[in-house]
Amino acid sequence: MTALGAVRRALACTLTGALLVLALGGCVTVTGRRTAAAHSPRTPSDESVGLARPFPSLPAVALAPVPDGYDPSADASAAIDRALAAARRDGRPVLVDFGSSWCADCQAMAALIRTAGLHQVLARNYHLVTVDVGRFDHNLRLAERYVPVEVSGIPAVVELAPDGSLLQGDNEGRFADARTLGADQVADVLISWLYPRTRNDD
Structure with missing residues (x-):
């Protein structure tokens, strides 16, 4: 050889x-x-x-419930309080989605949330609460704590820290044209909120 x-x-x-x-x-x-x-x-x-x-196995992550609609009869304040309590236990932030079922863009957002990839991002990383604002005549006082929905339009999404403080707002109305967005675009925004850039990153 x-x-x-x-x-x-x-x-x-x-x-x-x-x-x-x-x-x-x-x-x-x-x-x-x-x-x-x-x-x-x-x-x-x-x-x-x-x-x-x-490879060592990764610990299992308990998936959070992911609502995909707006219930006008729900106690929105209590729902946010429950989500914040869960956030204090596991450290995941809370997303609050202000919208209403009559709104076509809110319906589009609900459909995007049901897609597998975006649903997984939400379930693994956030506690999501959907809040019905009616025709801008329901839960407005609650919404005004975080975002001026009459200006931003709906759906409007905000991110809250476990202590209830506002981390990210939607004053620009980035989700108000949800019919023009894809699930990947929404997921990209939510992931960027999880890992915000700092001046040292530039």
């Missing part, structure tokens, strides 16, 4: 072994190999150095 043939055979064996590990064991990490001095005693941890190990 030539030297080139030996190299090819060694490479083929290495690739076959790697594929077998992936097929049988799934994703693995390979730790670095330490070189111990000849006089250093071996320890139990030395035996595992260089061996492939499975």
